[in-house]
Amino acid sequence: MTSQNQPNLRLPGPVPLPDDILKLAGSQMINHRGPEYADMLEKMSANLKTVFMTNNDVYFITSSGTGAMEAAIVNTISPGDKILSIIIGVFGERFAEIAEAYGGDVTTLNFDLGQAADLDQIRETLREISNVKAVIFTHNESSTGVSNPLEEICNVVHEESEALILVDAVSSAGGVPIAVDAWGIDVVATASQKSWISPPGIAMITFSKKAWEAHQKSTSPKYYLDVQQYEDYLQIGQPPFTPCLSVMFTLEIALKSMVDEGIENVFARHHQIAQHTRDGAKALGLELLPDPRFASNTVTAIKLPEEVDGKEFLSRVIKNHNVILGGGQKSLTGKIFRIGHMGWVEKSHIDEALAAAEDTLKTMTS
Numbered sequence: 147m148t149s150q151n152q153p154n155l156r157l158p159g160p161v162p163l164p165d166d167i168l169k170l171a172g173s174q175m176i177n178h179r180g181p182e183y184a185d186m187l188e189k190m191s192a193n194l195k196t197v198f199m200t201n202n203d204v205y206f207i208t209s210s211g212t213g214a215m216e217a218a219i220v221n222t223i224s225p226g227d228k229i230l231s232i233i234i235g236v237f238g239e240r241f242a243e244i245a246e247a248y249g250g251d252v253t254t255l256n257f258d259l260g261q262a263a264d265l266d267q268i269r270e271t272l273r274e275i276s277n278v279k280a281v282i283f284t285h286n287e288s289s290t291g292v293s294n295p296l297e298e299i300c301n302v303v304h305e306e307s308e309a310l311i312l313v314d315a316v317s318s319a320g321g322v323p324i325a326v327d328a329w330g331i332d333v334v335a336t337a338s339q340k341s342w343i344s345p346p347g348i349a350m351i352t353f354s355k356k357a358w359e360a361h362q363k364s365t366s367p368k369y370y371l372d373v374q375q376y377e378d379y380l381q382i383g384q385p386p387f388t389p390c391l392s393v394m395f396t397l398e399i400a401l402k403s404m405v406d407e408g409i410e411n412v413f414a415r416h417h418q419i420a421q422h423t424r425d426g427a428k429a430l431g432l433e434l435l436p437d438p439r440f441a442s443n444t445v446t447a448i449k450l451p452e453e454v455d456g457k458e459f460l461s462r463v464i465k466n467h468n469v470i471l472g473g474g475q476k477s478l479t480g481k482i483f484r485i486g487h488m489g490w491v492e493k494s495h496i497d498e499a500l501a502a503a504e505d506t507l508k509t510m511t512s
């Protein structure tokens with residue numbers, strides 16, 4: 147339970163934290179080159195592999211999620227490599243920008259906001275471009291509340307190419323199943339402030355054998371994000387650089403609690419609360435942005451009635467109800483609001499957020 151009078155923080159990350167986790171973030175520091183850290187790292191790696199259903203290597207990097215996306219790129223591609231970037235919203239655009247910044251020869255495949263990627267179009271594009279080195283995309287597009295059909299996309303990529311699959315799963319991993327080995331995903335990037343019930347500060351990646359082969363050939367400049375550094379130090383139970391210990395403390399316990407609960411149960415819980423949120427929004431007469439077939443289980447994007455000023459709406463919801471909702475980003479600014487429901491979330495949190503939205507909209511619509 148959180149402390150009294152805290153706002154109901156319903157962003158799609160950073161997520162609110164229960165008091166027992168918050169306390170851990172305030173724990174005394176330890177020697178990150180001592181046995182206590184080595185023990186913690188070993189347990190965390192094992193639990194992270196369980197959540198990702200993988201035997202691939204996993205690494206903890208002190209950075210936000212964007213750092214993990216950059217790690218996916220710099221460790222596998224070289225300038226001039228052909229990259230297919232599938233874009234369904236602002237985070238897909240970001241992934242393409244990172245690949246371009248490192249000299250990738252990026253082809254973008256864009257889909258309408260609210261839609262998931264179309265499998266036939268991905269297939270056609272892979273047939274048109276030969277020797278694609280990597281296919282990069284967002285699993286769960288936090289800006290539109292859409293979840294791409296990850297397994298199906300992976301199948302198409304494997305059927306049509308030898309390309310690496312690099313996935314931004316920043317806002318899905320930990321709340322939604324990602325079978326890294328079964329689906330043949332080379333790098334998955336995520337971050338602590340999302341479904342992992344922790345503060346921001348630690349990014350996590352999975353790294354496949356095929357990704358390691360690409361790493362040997364990759365000439366992209368890298369130092370802090372070079373997975374070789376993380377791997378070498380992992381062998382001696384240490385981080386290559388001073389880690390964000392406070393977040394490692396919370397993440398250790400959050401990961402353990404997820405595995406103890408059973409990851410299937412964690413995923414089912416996310417599905418249920420997402421359905422509750424979607425049903426609740428629809429019951430208020432509101433329209434959801436995403437195509438219902440691809441609605442996200444970690445964040446719901448809801449259209450605002452046209453006459454409503456989105457900025458004013460968000461500020462009234464905070465001022466009058468102590469609820470913090472997510473707004474729209476870029477071209478969706480002022481047009482939608484978003485409710486995050488990942489990590490630690492109860493039905494009452496969602497009901498309160500929806501009631502706040504309902505009450506506020508009543509005062510803003512005729």
Ligand code: PMP
Pocket residue numbers: 158159210211212213237284286287288289314315316317337
């Ligand atoms: N990808 C997705 C899907 C996200 O939701 C976010 C964060 N909202 C990011 C990438 C970027 O993560 P960060 O802000 O931690 O760098």
